[in-house]
Amino acid sequence: MKIHTKISFWGLVVAVWMTVLPACQTDFTNPNAPTDAQVLSSRDGLLNLAVGVRVLYATSGVRFMVENNAVTAREAAITTTFINMIELEDGGDALTDFNTNVEGLWASMLRVMGACEDIVAAVDEVELLASTRNNLRAYANIFRAMAIGALAQNYAEVVIQTNRQNEASFVSRGEAYAEAIRLLEAALADLQGDPSPEVAAILQGNLNLQDIANAYLARFRLFNGNYEGAIQAAAQVSPQRTSVFTYDQLNQNPIWARVIQNNVPNFRPIDHFGLPEGLRPEANDGRRAFYLAPSEDININGFPIEGLRGFFENDNSPIPVYLPGEMALITG
Amino acid sequence: MRKVYLYAPPKGGLLFSFLLLVCCFMGTLQAQNAVTISGKVSDARTGEELIGATISIQGTSIGAVTDLDGRYALSTTLGQESFTLVVRAIGYSSQNQVVTLGNQSAFTFDFELTTDVMNLDEVIITGASAATSRRQLGNAVSTVSSRDLAETGGIAVDQALQGKIAGALVQQNSGDPAGGISVRLRGTSTITGSSDPLYIIDGVLVNNNSNELVDIGGAAQNRLVDINPADIERIEVLKGAAAAAIYGSRASNGVVQIYTKRGKVGKPRFSFSTAVRVNELRKQIPFNEVPFDWVNPGDRNNLETFPVERFNLQDEIFRRAGGTENNLSVSGGSDKTTYFASVSYLNNGGIVKNTNFERIGARLNVDQTVSDWLKFSFGLNYTRSESQDMPNGGINAVDGAITGFLFSNNRVNPRPNASGVFPVTSLLVPRTNPAEAVARFDYGQRTNRVITNFTLNANPSEKWNITYILGLDYYNQSAFGFIPVGNTSSNALGWATRGDANVTQFNNDLNISYETMLTPAIRSTTIAGGTWQQDNFERIGITSDRLAPTVRTAVGGTIISAIDVRSDVSYYGAFVQQTFGIKEKLFVTGALRYDGASVFGPEEKIQSYGKGSVSYNLSEENFFKETFGSRISNFKLRASYGQAGNLTAIGAFDRFLNYNPLAIGGLSAVVPSTLLGNDALAPEIMNEFEYGIDASFFGDRLGFEFTVFNQQITDLLLQREVATSTGFATRFENVGKMENRGIELLVRANVMRNRDFNWDVTTTFTTNRNEVTQVVGDRIILPGSFGTSAVIEGQPIGVFFQGFYDRDDAGNIRLDANGLPRRGVNPDGTNVRVIGDPNPDWFGSVINDFSYKNFTFRVQFDAVWGFDVFNWNRRLLDNAIFGGGENAGRELLGEIPKGTGGVQAGIFEEFVEDGSFVKLRELAIGYNYRPKSGAIQNVRFNLVGRNLISFDSYSGWDPEVNTPGQSNGVRGFDFGAVPIPRTIQLGVNLSF
Incomplete structure (x- = not known):
């Protein structure tokens, strides 16, 4: 009998091993997110990434562009005790390099640039309609230029090309604008031919790439002292159309989320846009009623503050990519 | 007579050849x-x-x-x-x-x-597969018996272990009724991952996640809370890498092996215990009681005030809460079959109103002898844990009762008006009126869990022992949160969330040991084993705000976030361990393990771990017996070296560059993760040396265990910041180094004993110096610490790195013309430096056990000394713009200049306080009564107190808590954390 039971012990062990072994996997595919290899090697991946770039720019990018400038320029005043906001309002030595806002603007623009560079490099490796290839390249170059320009507007020296080996080099503000201008000019050239139905589908009629390229070209040429070129580009922007970033409940208008959401503002506009006496818009200037909701509140540091309206009243309020009025100012 | 066995011919495959080889050994038996x-x-x-x-x-x-x-x-x-x-x-x-x-x-x-005072002869199973006496081990192993776990007043296994083990720092992070607990065996051993040990119950690798499915301000339960301590027979704690080496890639934080109660041959034996308990706040903190307030709190020069009435908001939050605990178990069995079965119910009320924890559990352990050489056992444990929670703290979410208290100006009467509307008490920023939070918020979670083990044990001959374990741990944890429409919180329009996790852990272990006498003097024990483990984690959740009135579910409003995350990880490995015992005096052990895990890069998947140890029982030598034998009964020297790994720092797919999917306006989109992929990731490796002496004196009445340890942890996985010019923010790399060096001392003494009276004293003392010896880059600021807890080379993990006072050469705080302090500046122009360290210099405990006739009396003091706590509570309370704290009152009275608290809020150093404490952790009085006749064999009455008194100089409620819960690196962080209650419990146990 012993022989029987002995075999049955191993029989049991083997039986259990056999039930278990088919489940023995040593490699798993990530069901939650695709990898770079999957995204950059397919048409769908590239188009999805193009939409992602826009969302990134329009949410965290726009948040920091507006918030950092508004608070440091005293257009807005903080209404929380979070240290990043306190430092931002204190300014000077108190504002550290590792402040969330200082880092956030820098990092989100470089993320946009990195992803755009990936798209530009990948369009030639994936089978695409010629128009899609050109339009996608133009789209990526426009966002890349916008990101470079945003960096140049906020930092003295910037990076214009990401590098995963950590060998990126810094260039001056002027050189950065020059690169942004070059990219926008290239994009306009790429947009010459037939429009791509696939790229048009991801624009959803909210963004006009020619207008955006020309508007930013006008802005950056202006900053770089090429006034003639600036006027020329601004004139190309149709005053009849607007280009807007759209939002929804899961990709919220970032300024709404920071100021209006739940009535827990992180900052609010200072009375008269924070402008000193003499520079303030007139009392009946339409911008006052458009952007500001009157309030008697005073912030922690004693600034008189107002409520915010403008393009930020709801979680899905669209934010314009540029203000047509800016073009009018450039063209004079 | 020699028996001859016949076997079926091999069907191919290594396994079968191996099995045959094993069987051939069995064939040589003689009758x-x-x-x-x-x-x-x-x-x-x-x-x-x-x-x-x-x-x-x-x-x-x-x-x-x-x-x-x-x-x-x-x-x-x-x-x-x-x-x-x-x-x-x-x-x-x-x-x-x-x-x-x-x-x-x-x-x-x-x-x-x-x-045996020192438990030198105790049988240790962990880390050896075959049972070994402590005498043979080259490393320190701590054991805790069911007797030590009973009558502690703790509701969870880890809680009951507080102060019981040298080298183990057991910290309760929250005073919630199932408050999370961190266990550190010989210190923190990772930066990014978890330093909690690996828990194994009856051979099943059990999950001890601290899932934060709904943010309740930072605190979270750890899932060991599902285990009923009353079911536990004994616990073995392997603190060092040497002991843990054969557990491989998951063991560098040590291993806690839990053995549950098993049946014993005999007629059914019932045991019933019931207890009632009271939990209460140990002390209230002082608050602003000044009967007037500033007209303009933000303006330092405006000293105008007006009369107000002050309220004690702590009365709105805290309460005295009751609880009950019932356990019924039965065990018994025949020669062939033994069983242990238990059912239990626990109800533990929280000291914060509207909080509670309930646990219902059942367990069945069956041991069956199949033949004289084959046994199997089966264990099944079902638990349902349910809690009512209240958010407090505010690492991310800021809605909570104590959180509201911190921001509130207590001149506002917090009670609702006649229509039931609660007033806003936080006048500057929208934080919840604490009275409204406890009355109207509805948060909770529920866990259904099954842990099963199936074990086969064969002794085909006296020399062979083969064990096969199949372990399965599954739970569903479901949490919800609800803030009704129209309230004083930051979610005024209502908010609801639901989060579920499904967690499965599966392990499959085969261990074979062979013990033989090589020569009459040399005993050899060989153990070989293999394992296959797989973990599956699935999480789903939705959150919405702008709720429709009366709706409580998370689809009743605008969905603002939704997640669905799944992951699988597999582990596989094999080891061999060899021990030689020479004349039962000298024991030498060596082991080697190969381990693989799916999370690592292709080149790094397989890792090897080694260990070696020596134990020398000097007191067995004749010369020793002759010289010291009369006084020193046992004297053992031991040394060991071991390696173990840790892979908790990275998730299943963190080595890839992943693109996060999202959708907008009907379009699919992907966004590159900020985490750059790295295909070369490997586990963190701990190398540990440990030396020790175990000795006992005077016929084993005084004994000590002394250990020196030195852990060097390399290849630490850091989510290293990469230059943002890469287009990414971070990347995991094996670049950090850390060390833990310290000593552990355990002294046990039987001070007095006679027929009626016995007095035992147990003392543990541990020092540990943790130091991060390498991080790439200047420092890492730990997430979830408000930019305050840092990892800095040359410092212990998690030091507070923030603004400090401007001081004169004598070290006194410099005041400006207004009598206000200023923030200091370093010579290099920066204005931050290390201002505190949350890691204790030492910790220890003293346990006195008395028994007199039928009375027992136990008292345990725990001390944790030389650590700092960042008192974020005071940073808000003392600030005149919020105005609820005692020092805000002193500003009103003119004792300190107006604005002092506001200036201090920007200096930070002010709020670093010494957290050192001595707590009267346990006090237990018991009385045994054995009826002379009748069915009842024994009745035991007990009165237990837990956390009765704390001796500390901390200005908050409790220096022991930690708002970010079981966070690995962010420690000593008190921001609206619930203090640990004082518990008094009265119980009776019946055996029949």
């Missing part, structure tokens, strides 16, 4: 005539019969266990002329008896055992 041995085992001091003592034949796996009357009987057909019987019982010194076979076939031996 002999049976010998029976029987007798009785009792306590040498009291004469009481010892139940559950084991009697075994040395060098074999033949043995028996004493029954309820202390009797045993065993039979053997061993073909030796003589052999040694070894008698062991938990808490007693072992005894040997040489048996010489003549023609006699029946022997009777009675044994009287003396208590």
Whole structure:
């Protein structure tokens, strides 16, 4: 009998091993997110990434562009005790390099640039309609230029090309604008031919790439002292159309989320846009009623503050990519 | 007579060849005539019969266990002329008896055992597969018995371990009724991952996640809370890498092996215990009681005030809460089948209103003997844990009761008006009126969990022992949160969330041991084993705000976030361990393990871990016995080296560059993760040296265990910041180094003993110096610490790195013309520096156990000394713009300049306080009554107190808590954390 039971012990062990072994996997595919290899090697991946770039720019990018400038320029005043906001309002030595806002603007623009560079490099490796290839390249170059320009507007020296080996080099503000201008000019050239139905589908009629390229070209040429070129580009922007970033409940208008959401503002506009006496818009200037909701509140540091309206009243309020009025100012 | 066995021809495959080889060894057995041995085992001091003592034949796996009357009987057909019987019982010194076979076939031996203060003869199972006595081990192993776990007032296993183990810092992070607990064995051993040990219950690798499915401000339960301490027979704690090496890639934080109660041969034996408890806040903190307030709190120059009435908002939050605990178990069995079954119910009220924890559990352990060489056992544990939670703290979410208290100006009467609307008490920023939070918020979670083990154990011959374990741990944890429409919180329009996690852990282990006498003096034990493990984690959740009135579910409003995350990880490995025991004096062990895990890069998947240890029982040498024998009864030197790994730092797919999917306006989109992929990731490796002395004196009445350890942890996985010019923010790399160096001391003394009175003292003392010896880049600021807790080279993990006071050369704080302090500036122009360290210099405990006749009395003091706590509460309370704190009142009274608290808020150093404490952790009084006749065998009454008194200088409620819960690196962080309550429990146990 012993022989029987002995075999049955191993029989049991083997039986259990056999039930278990088919489940023995040593490699798993990530069901939650695709990898770079999957995204950059397919048409769908590239188009999805193009939409992602826009969302990134329009949410965290726009948040920091507006918030950092508004608070440091005293257009807005903080209404929380979070240290990043306190430092931002204190300014000077108190504002550290590792402040969330200082880092956030820098990092989100470089993320946009990195992803755009990936798209530009990948369009030639994936089978695409010629128009899609050109339009996608133009789209990526426009966002890349916008990101470079945003960096140049906020930092003295910037990076214009990401590098995963950590060998990126810094260039001056002027050189950065020059690169942004070059990219926008290239994009306009790429947009010459037939429009791509696939790229048009991801624009959803909210963004006009020619207008955006020309508007930013006008802005950056202006900053770089090429006034003639600036006027020329601004004139190309149709005053009849607007280009807007759209939002929804899961990709919220970032300024709404920071100021209006739940009535827990992180900052609010200072009375008269924070402008000193003499520079303030007139009392009946339409911008006052458009952007500001009157309030008697005073912030922690004693600034008189107002409520915010403008393009930020709801979680899905669209934010314009540029203000047509800016073009009018450039063209004079 | 020699038996001949026939086997089926091999069907191919290595496994079968191996099995055949094993079976061939079995074939060499010889049969002999049976010998029976029987007798009785009792306590040498009291004469009481010892139940559950084991009697075994040395060098074999033949043995028996004493029954309820202390009797045993065993039979053997061993073909030796003589052999040694070894008698062991938990808490007693072992005894040997040489048996010489003549023609006699029946022997009777009675044994009287003396208590073993140092547990030198205790049988250790963990880390060895085959049971080994502590004497043989080259590393320190701590054990805790069911007796130590009873009458602690703790509701969870880890909580009950507080202060019981040298080298283990057990911290309760929250005073919630199922408040999370962190266990650090010899310090923190990772930066990014978890430093909590690996928990194994009856061979099942159990999950101890601290899932934060709904943000309740930072605190979270750890899932060990699902285990009922009353079901536990004993716990073995392996603190070092040497002991843990054979557990491989998951073991560098140490291993806690839990063994649950098992049935014993005999008629059914019932045990019933019931207890009622009271939890209460130990103390209230002072608050602003000044009957006037600033007209303009933000303006330092405006000293105008107006009269107000002040309220004590703590009364709105805290309460005295009750609880009950009932356990019923039955055990028994026949020669072939034994069983242990239990049901339990726990209800633990929280000291914060509207909080509660309930646990219902059932367990069944069955052991079946199939034949004289084959056994199997089956264990099943079902638990349902349910809690009512209240958000407090505010690492991310800021809605909560204590959180609201911190921001509130207590001049506002917090009670609702006649229509039930609560007033806004936080006048500056929208934070919840604490009275409204406890009255209207509805948060909770529910866990349904099943832990199953199936174990096969074979002793095909006296020399072979084969164990196969299949373990399965599954739970569903479901949490929800609800803030009704129209309230004072930051979610005024209502908010609802629901989050579920499904967690499965599966392990499959085969261990084979072979023990033989190579020569009469050298015993060899070889163990080889293999494992296959797979973990599956699935999480789903939705959150919405702008709720429709009366709706409480998360689809009743605008969905603002939704997640669905799944991951699988597999682990596989094999090890071999060899021990040589030379004349039962010197034991040398070496082991090697290969381990693989799916999370690592292709080149790094397989890792090897080694260990080596030596244990030398000097007191067994004749010269020693002759010289010191009368005073020093045991003296053992030990040394060990081991390696173990940790892979908790990275998730299943963190080595890839992943693109996060999202959708907008009907379009699919992907966004590159900020985490750059790295295909070369490997586990963190701990190398540890440990040296120690175990000694006992005066007939084992005084003993100590002393260990020096040095852990060097390399290849630490850091989510290293990469230059943002890469287009990414971070990347995991094996770049950090860390060390833990310290000592552990355990002293046990039997101060006094006679027939009626016994007094034992147990003291533990541990020091540990943790140092991060390498991080790439200047420093890492730990997430979830408000930019305050940092990892800095040359410093312990998690030091507070923030603004400091401007001081004169004598170290006094410099005041400006207005009498206000200023923030200091370093010579290099920066204005931050290390201002505190949350890691204790030392910790320890003193436990006094008295028994007099039928009375027992135990008192345990725990001390944790030399650590800092960042008191974020005071940073808000003291600030005049919020105005609820005591110092805000002192500003009103003019005792300190107006604005002091506001300036201090920007200096930070002010709020770093010494957290050192001594707590009266446990006080237990028990009375045993044995009715002379009747069904009831024993009645025990007990009165237990837990966390009764704290001696500390901390200005907050409790220096022991940690708002970010079981966070690895962010410690000593008090921001609206619930203090640990004082608990008093009255219970009765019946055995029948």
